[in-house]
Amino acid sequence: MNGYHGRFLKVDLSTQKTEDMPLSEEDLKDFIGGAGLSAKLIYEHVKTGTDPLAPESPLVFAVGPFTGSTIPMVSRYSVCAISPLTGYWGEATSGGRFPVRLKGSGYDGIFITGKAQNPVYLLVRDGHAEIKDASTLWGKDSYETQEFIKNETGDQVSIACIAKAGENRLLYSCIMNDKGRAAGRSGMGAVMGSKNLKAVVVGGNAKTTAADPERLKELTLEAQTVIRSDMTAKGLTEYGTNMWMDMGMIMADVPAKYFTRSVFPASRLTSTAFRNAYAMGRYACTGCLIGCGREVKNFGPDKKSVDGPEYETVAAFGPLCWNFDLDSIIEANHLCNVHGLDTLSTGVSIAYAMYLAEKGVLTPEKAGLEIKWGDRETIIQLVKLIVNQEGIGKLLGLGTLRMAHELGRDEGEAAQVKGLEMPMHDARSFHGQAISYATGSRGACHQRGNYYEIDIAGMILEYGVMATNRFSAEEQKAVMAAKVQALKDTFDSLTMCKFASVSPTFLAQALSAVTGREYTPETLLEAGERSINIKRGISLKLGLTQAEDRLPEICATPLKEGSSADKVPDMKRLLKDYYEFRQWNLETGKPEKEKLEALGLHQVARDLYGT
Amino acid sequence: MKVKAIFYGILSEWVDEKEAEFELPEEATHGHLLKEIGLRFGSKMPERLWDRMKNDFCAPVLARTSTGTVQSGNSPLVENEQVTFLLMVGGG
Numbered sequence: 001m002n003g004y005h006g007r008f009l010k011v012d013l014s015t016q017k018t019e020d021m022p023l024s025e026e027d028l029k030d031f032i033g034g035a036g037l038s039a040k041l042i043y044e045h046v047k048t049g050t051d052p053l054a055p056e057s058p059l060v061f062a063v064g065p066f067t068g069s070t071i072p073m074v075s076r077y078s079v080c081a082i083s084p085l086t087g088y089w090g091e092a093t094s095g096g097r098f099p100v101r102l103k104g105s106g107y108d109g110i111f112i113t114g115k116a117q118n119p120v121y122l123l124v125r126d127g128h129a130e131i132k133d134a135s136t137l138w139g140k141d142s143y144e145t146q147e148f149i150k151n152e153t154g155d156q157v158s159i160a161c162i163a164k165a166g167e168n169r170l171l172y173s174c175i176m177n178d179k180g181r182a183a184g185r186s187g188m189g190a191v192m193g194s195k196n197l198k199a200v201v202v203g204g205n206a207k208t209t210a211a212d213p214e215r216l217k218e219l220t221l222e223a224q225t226v227i228r229s230d231m232t233a234k235g236l237t238e239y240g241t242n243m244w245m246d247m248g249m250i251m252a253d254v255p256a257k258y259f260t261r262s263v264f265p266a267s268r269l270t271s272t273a274f275r276n277a278y279a280m281g282r283y284a285c286t287g288c289l290i291g292c293g294r295e296v297k298n299f300g301p302d303k304k305s306v307d308g309p310e311y312e313t314v315a316a317f318g319p320l321c322w323n324f325d326l327d328s329i330i331e332a333n334h335l336c337n338v339h340g341l342d343t344l345s346t347g348v349s350i351a352y353a354m355y356l357a358e359k360g361v362l363t364p365e366k367a368g369l370e371i372k373w374g375d376r377e378t379i380i381q382l383v384k385l386i387v388n389q390e391g392i393g394k395l396l397g398l399g400t401l402r403m404a405h406e407l408g409r410d411e412g413e414a415a416q417v418k419g420l421e422m423p424m425h426d427a428r429s430f431h432g433q434a435i436s437y438a439t440g441s442r443g444a445c446h447q448r449g450n451y452y453e454i455d456i457a458g459m460i461l462e463y464g465v466m467a468t469n470r471f472s473a474e475e476q477k478a479v480m481a482a483k484v485q486a487l488k489d490t491f492d493s494l495t496m497c498k499f500a501s502v503s504p505t506f507l508a509q510a511l512s513a514v515t516g517r518e519y520t521p522e523t524l525l526e527a528g529e530r531s532i533n534i535k536r537g538i539s540l541k542l543g544l545t546q547a548e549d550r551l552p553e554i555c556a557t558p559l560k561e562g563s564s565a566d567k568v569p570d571m572k573r574l575l576k577d578y579y580e581f582r583q584w585n586l587e588t589g590k591p592e593k594e595k596l597e598a599l600g601l602h603q604v605a606r607d608l609y610g611t
Numbered sequence: 612m613k614v615k616a617i618f619y620g621i622l623s624e625w626v627d628e629k630e631a632e633f634e635l636p637e638e639a640t641h642g643h644l645l646k647e648i649g650l651r652f653g654s655k656m657p658e659r660l661w662d663r664m665k666n667d668f669c670a671p672v673l674a675r676t677s678t679g680t681v682q683s684g685n686s687p688l689v690e691n692e693q694v695t696f697l698l699m700v701g702g703g
Contacts, residue, residue, distance in 0.1 A: 229680075231673050231699035241703030247670055248702060251621065292703075311703030425702060450702075456674075457620035457697035467620035499701065524623050563624075 050500025213517025316347025
């Protein structure tokens with residue numbers, strides 16, 4: 001089977017049983033791999049009322065057909081489950097070396113159910129799996145855990161693990177791998193914690209074949225040339241993802257003071273500001289030509305090298321909290337990495353607490369401390385309280401939607417979609433971004449709906465996607481946003497880094513060369529749509545309603561400053577156009593039966609519409 | 612010679628035009644075009660985008676012609692050339 005091993009490892013932690021799980025040719029053709037294939041495998045295990053943290057709830061790690069091949073920037077993996085944060089479909093991705101080693105272990109993914117009686121870790125190497133005791137690891141942080149396991153198993157493995165946040169099933173805890181790489185969003189760490197699974201450890205040198213190795217060689221060279229000559233890629237190499245900070249502020253794209261401001265002293269937080277203040281190192285995932293990752297050297301006597309921070313994190317602990325102190329941003333990011341917290345949900349929840357404190361809701365008496373905008377000590381203290389689930393940290397650890405519920409506040413104040421906190425690209429500055437957030441499979445997601453890139457200067461010729469007025473709902477904006485979402489979803493099925501500036505034509509040719517099946521840009525787009533629709537089917541089973549495809553009021557209230565002043569997305573128009581294109585019902589939010597049948601999602605059609 | 616500058620994507624918002632035509636001397640270079648862009652639009656663009664002293668974009672802006680990416684200010688232009696300017700910047 002070209003491009004694949006043709007099997008997942010199936011693990012039942014309750015019975016401690018592991019076995020091969022063969023993959024069908026048809027599923028691989030239709031869902032490709034990664035998150036799309038995971039959704040297909042998870043679908044039948046989801047029932048109305050399924051508890052995301054119940055033993056029977058599956059957790060899936062998956063790579064794609066490109067992983068382990070010569071194509072650059074394909075060391076990515078997806079980790080998927082029902083999200084404990086949102087209660088709906090959840091997924092996160094990460095890079096590093098783990099994905100290549102997962103493929104090298106002889107499997108295309110790992111499908112985990114059950115709950116171990118005591119803490120365990122899973123070791124998968126050279127086609128063999130072992131469930132090993134991790135009692136002594138429980139309570140260790142993510143760096144200690146990785147070091148301990150490497151000492152036990154040898155260096156030639158990669159480790160994806162949880163730390164205190166995941167062990168305590170904190171709703172937005174993440175999974176850390178290869179030191180400071182994070183599968184950050186939607187609480188996948190809590191799902192691991194609920195299974196008493198401390199780590200997944202992978203290694204081995206198993207290879208898959210390519211259907212047309214000569215063509216793959218040509219395409220690899222082509223991709224290398226394209227990526228190396230891409231100016232954005234060069235910028236990412238030079239400055240990291242935080243290159244966005246000052247240009248983003250000019251575009252009013254960087255949210256500030258909990259989504260109520262867009263103008264702030266951005267020059268204090270740029271990559272250059274970081275470089276002037278610290279010795280910065282660079283990190284690249286296996287096979288990456290860019291190396292967007294950053295490390296801060298000699299941050300403190302006991303911190304010789306600290307991973308990150310990336311743009312999203314700088315923005316979340318920075319301007320969103322009205323904080324312009326670099327030390328505290330680095331420290332907050334490091335604490336999140338050490339203890340396994342999503343920096344985005346953490347930063348947004350802290351900023352919400354600051355907003356509530358200003359409104360007199362979270363008084364010092366109620367919060368147990370005085371919460372002030374931009375106070376570096378407060379930010380660090382709140383991160384620690386969240387990690388330890390102490391005091392006000394218990395409330396903040398619930399995420400913004402539950403915080404609003406607990407405090408009896410209007411839901412529209414909670415900066416989230418479907419329970420997932422907003423990323424650091426303001427929906428008012430790019431209205432294609434607004435519809436992407438409102439309809440994202442996992443909630444507010446910039447990874448699969450990074451539409452700002454299109455309206456700055458992007459184009460996808462194959463799909464007729466062009467830059468248009470960023471504040472307009474006209475000119476097919478919602479349709480183009482839907483296509484971009486589908487394409488980016490396919491990146492997570494392939495599992496390929498979204499910073500790889502390759503075209504859909506390239507992706508189709510490469511997938512054809514690897515698998516031997518004929519793909520076109522159109523069939524890739526269809527695969528993205530199929531993936532989005534099956535994820536939608538999962539969330540609908542779990543109770544998702546159409547009303548949840550919306551922006552929270554706090555992120556849709558006109559700003560009074562900056563380049564997006566007085567501009568708000570026309571959500572009614574955007575949603576109408578989006579639904580029409582997707583063939584989703586505007587009242588129920590369900591995909592139309594005909595659409596599901598056309599995508600081959602017959603079981604989803606039966607579940608939603610009966611036989 | 613006549614040369615057309617196309618401001619793609621968000622650049623058109625700052626310049627307030629999607630495209631503009633320029634009459635340049637024979638044997639004009641890309642540098643000449645930038646100078647004219649500066650004269651006509653420089654004051655409209657934010658400082659972080661346009662360097663008024665150097666008469667050039669200071670943010671990563673790509674200039675493309677029918678033959679490929681413009682490499683420097685000395686690159687020659689030809690009659691009826693269309694130069695597309697794109698802001699190249701990415702976020703996390």
